[in-house]
Amino acid sequence: MGGRYPHMLLILILLHGANAAIDAPVEKWQTLDGRPPLVIARGGFSGLFPESSKFAYEFAMTASLPGVVLECDLQLSSDGVGFCRSGLTLDKSTLIAEMYPKKDKTYKLGSEDIHGWFAVDFTSDELINNVTVIQTIFSRPSTFDAIMGMYTLDDMAGLHPQQIWVNVEFDGFYRDHNLDIEDYLLKLPKDYPIAYISSPDISFLKSIGGKLKGRAKLILRCLADNVTETSVKKSYGEILKDLKSVKAFASGIMVPRNYVWPVNNNLYLLPPTSLVKDAHALGLEVHVGSFANDILTSYNYSYDPAAEYLQFINNPDFTVDGLMTDFPPTASGAVACLAHNEANALASSKLWREATHYNAQWRKWRVRRLHGPCLPTSSERWCRHNRLLGSDVKRRCGLLPGLCRSHCQHDGSNHFHDKSCYHQ
């Protein structure tokens, strides 16, 4: 591995993952069920690897908490095979346009015309063997572009994650092309650990809900609060004003961050909404996404991604039930090491004693690294610790911009102290 992908070792060294025993009793979490919040890896470790690829899913599992939930945005090929890939078209996140330059199409999605390359026009054989995936966010490493084929849901289930989250965004589009996502999901092998199925489409959730017989939890995926849901013709903001009606067809909701912690026009945090408490009072789970280390969402976090996770899980009033993230190792660190810091039973020696590792080098590194970040009393101290790790911050940031955010502090005037951390 070190030979073919020289950056890999460095990447391993930078991951602040935590294979902790998450079932250990910890200070009370204010999630719906009292258990630690879930870390949901959006397309795997998509902050580093092309989303929903073999490496993205494998590394999400090895560098995160053992209970990490692997998320798959489901698409179907013309022969009805399920692939994991976000969006509706394939040309932004794969090299399909180079391979099949003449197979682009324009289709209607609602009243909108969408142009691109669509999974429904390709066989699974074509997608698996001839289409490679790439990183879609250009500031993220391109090191792993064009070396992996598209990954199916079956491939991902073959990695044996504890739980899988399937997101279904465009059920109606597939039905227009004579492909039935509901049927596909209902026919999946019973031993696939599909724990959650989410969709922004209420009619899809209601329809599949009657047939799943409780095999997976259904989650209403709320888009921006001014976007209109197509089947009930109300905005997601309005729909959430009546949480009881949501409870009738879903076990929970997945919302953008600002539904819980809104920000003002200058990106400073406002007081939290009552959404999490209201939803919990009705027995609804609240998951929040999508977090990423390399997206600035509020200055209150001082560019420290760990501080942002803690805002949602370690405040006096509530803990959200799941964090969906492109950087599952960082979210894992926040849950297992930093939340409830002093009393966190997951911290310190127990963590690494129970951890599993691939090799001695990895193990040696973990002992040294996790002993540090799991003991601090504040996220500031954790960041300071991380900063001590490398003298060549700049080189490492060039490779992994997202993971370096915590090196930088906001100086109160919307400027960074250390610009070298941000060149992208």
Ligand SMILES: *[C@@H]1O[C@H](CO)[C@@H](O)[C@H](O)[C@H]1NC(C)=O
């Ligand atoms: C894959 O690409 C190769 C080379 O262009 C071609 O010969 C082959 O037929 C393609 N396979 C599929 C399944 O499209």
Ligand SMILES: *[C@@H]1O[C@H](CO)[C@@H](O)[C@H](O)[C@H]1NC(C)=O
């Ligand atoms: C929703 O709000 C955002 C930002 O406030 C705005 O950019 C967007 O145009 C709005 N969308 C609709 C459908 O009104």
Ligand SMILES: *[C@@H]1O[C@H](CO)[C@@H](O)[C@H](O)[C@H]1NC(C)=O
């Ligand atoms: C965010 O930072 C601003 C400016 O320092 C402060 O006034 C505000 O109270 C902070 N918000 C929260 C929720 O901590």
